[in-house]
Amino acid sequence: MLRSLEIRDMLIIDRLSLDFRPGLNVLTGETGAGKSILLDSLGFVLGWRGRAELVRQGAAQGEVTASFDLPADHPARAVLTEYEIGADDDELLLRRVNSRDGRKTAWVNGTRVTGEVLRALSDTLLELHGQHDDRGLLDVRGHRSLLDDFAGSDLTTVSQAWSRLSLARRTQKLAEAKRDEAKKEEDFLRHAVAEFDALEPEAGEEAELDARRRLMQGAEKIRADVAKALNAIGPQGAEGQMLDATRWLEDATDDAAETLTPAIDALNRAMVELGEAQAGVESCLDALAFNPSDLEDAEERLFAIRAMARKHGVQPDDLPTFAADLRERLDLLDASEGSLPKLKAAAEAAQAAYDAAAADLSAKRTKAAKALDAAMAGELAPLKMDRATFTTNVTPATAGPEGADEVAFEVSTNPGAPSGPLNKIASGGELSRFLLALKVCLTGGERALTLIFDEIDRGVGGATADAVGRRLKALADGGQVLVVTHSPQVAALGAHHWRVEKRVEKDITTSTVTPVAETERLDEIARMLAGDTITDAARGAAQALLDAAA
Numbered sequence: 001m002l003r004s005l006e007i008r009d010m011l012i013i014d015r016l017s018l019d020f021r022p023g024l025n026v027l028t029g030e031t032g033a034g035k036s037i038l039l040d041s042l043g044f045v046l047g048w049r050g051r052a053e054l055v056r057q058g059a060a061q062g063e064v065t066a067s068f069d070l071p072a073d074h075p076a077r078a079v080l081t082e083y084e085i086g087a088d089d090d091e092l093l094l095r096r097v098n099s100r101d102g103r104k105t106a107w108v109n110g111t112r113v114t115g116e117v118l119r120a121l122s123d124t125l126l127e128l129h130g131q132h133d134d135r136g137l138l139d140v141r142g143h144r145s146l147l148d149d150f151a152g153s154d155l156t157t158v159s160q161a162w163s164r165l166s167l168a169r170r171t172q173k174l175a176e177a178k179r180d181e182a183k184k185e186e187d188f189l190r191h192a193v194a195e196f197d198a199l200e201p202e203a204g205e206e207a208e209l210d211a212r213r214r215l216m217q218g219a220e221k222i223r224a225d226v227a228k229a230l231n232a233i234g235p236q237g238a239e240g241q242m243l244d245a246t247r248w249l250e251d252a253t254d255d256a257a258e259t260l261t262p263a264i265d266a267l268n269r270a271m272v273e274l275g276e277a278q279a280g281v282e283s284c285l286d287a288l289a290f291n292p293s294d295l296e297d298a299e300e301r302l303f304a305i306r307a308m309a310r311k312h313g314v315q316p317d318d319l320p321t322f323a324a325d326l327r328e329r330l331d332l333l334d335a336s337e338g339s340l341p342k343l344k345a346a347a348e349a350a351q352a353a354y355d356a357a358a359a360d361l362s363a364k365r366t367k368a369a370k371a372l373d374a375a376m377a378g379e380l381a382p383l384k385m386d387r388a389t390f391t392t393n394v395t396p397a398t399a400g401p402e403g404a405d406e407v408a409f410e411v412s413t414n415p416g417a418p419s420g421p422l423n424k425i426a427s428g429g430e431l432s433r434f435l436l437a438l439k440v441c442l443t444g445g446e447r448a449l450t451l452i453f454d455e456i457d458r459g460v461g462g463a464t465a466d467a468v469g470r471r472l473k474a475l476a477d478g479g480q481v482l483v484v485t486h487s488p489q490v491a492a493l494g495a496h497h498w499r500v501e502k503r504v505e506k507d508i509t510t511s512t513v514t515p516v517a518e519t520e521r522l523d524e525i526a527r528m529l530a531g532d533t534i535t536d537a538a539r540g541a542a543q544a545l546l547d548a549a550a
Helices: 035-045 076-082 115-125 140-151 156-184 186-199 205-217 219-233 238-251 253-288 292-312 316-380 428-443 462-476 488-492 518-530 536-549
Strands: 002-010 013-019 023-028 061-069 091-099 104-108 111-113 126-130 389-400 403-412 450-454 480-484 496-505 508-515
Touching: 002 035, 013 035, 013 508, 023 462, 023 488, 035 061, 035 091, 035 126, 035 450, 035 480, 035 508, 076 115, 091 115, 104 115, 126 428, 140 316, 140 389, 140 403, 140 428, 156 186, 156 316, 186 292, 186 316, 205 219, 205 292, 205 316, 219 238, 219 253, 238 253, 292 316, 316 389, 316 403, 316 428, 389 428, 428 450, 428 462, 450 462, 462 480, 462 488, 488 518, 488 536, 496 518, 518 536
Parallel strands: 023 480, 023 496, 126 450, 450 480
Antiparallel strands: 002 013, 002 061, 061 091, 091 104, 104 111, 389 403, 496 508
């Protein structure tokens, strides 16, 4: 419920503070007095898109503050939680400032917010309806959700089934696309993988083969030099000479033992070192020994590896990784042929589940449509439209997360006349009554929203206007309804009454809103009946309206 509204320096409003109450609140006044400005200001603090220039002439900025009741179970609390805005008590305070240069700044419970947050809260707080209500009941794009709300339909089952179906379709489509792409290169893949399986290249193998090839190519010259070295240090060379020298020295030790012993020991140590050198040279010779066919084999494999690398545009060391990728693609191709039937079956099962859920929802919508049509018939009769018909059409539509139905409200104002959209068939007064009846039916027991009707009684009078007023009063029972009206019949039924006036002082125009006390209501309703000159007859008629409303 809207508790209060404070407006500062907005258009022709200087200072204005209003305290609203539960029940039916009526705002009356001459045309042009500023009632629309009051609604523009309320829309501004709720983040609605409206007039660009709102700041009163001569003011630096305009400001609007609105206070709403916030019970513990109010849906606005979910929005506050989502945007991490505190809500410690039972009041929701919105404040928005518009500077002269057009900048807008807003706060919710003292936390600075964007217009998006205000609009999210607005959807849970207030609804505005009028003859040009193209953003609400007249917008056919919203009729399906309105019918679902009326039916109390839970779209979770259909939404989840649609999500599973969409996932199954995407998975199947992706697998088929991969399969088709792989099939384009199937011959290449099988041939290439067969080549790699035959060659089996290894990382680092190319460098190893190149080194072996170079070694074998120079082995003959190297081996000849190494053999000469082995011969030079062998029995025919240094080893033999050192053995002769050792023997000769040992034969001479009888006469010079003390002098030759160190030399003999040194020769023995040298013989040990020479033996190690000889063993190393012999090992080298063994390593240099190869079969001429080994060189041919090494060169053949080296050239094969390099050719394979050039063919596929990769480095030789990357051939194993490249081969693994080709095998994976071939495996995927082979596996996809086996998995596609399963994916197709899964998609068909998901489709069947969705179709069942959507059909169940369609049945509920069709049943609810009949109930809504019956409820509307019951509401239209008291509004002096007992010959009019209201039809909720549920027709097949493109499937989606909200089912496979399209919903449209159509009306006919006279028997035998064709049905059509609300805003195409009904006249101004008829449209007002259709909208009021529809809102009464759709609202049901919901009382969280404050409902505002902007001259919804335009174009009707007499008994019809009284009927409209009484439906508004019934709609306000247990909740809050604000009505901007020119109808004295509607004004007389209000629980709380405000008068909007425009004044010009020193060439400055201002709009004010003042509560109409019970003692003043007679004259205000008489003014609405008679105009500027209030006659006794007008007062009598006004009193009759008030007595009938009591």
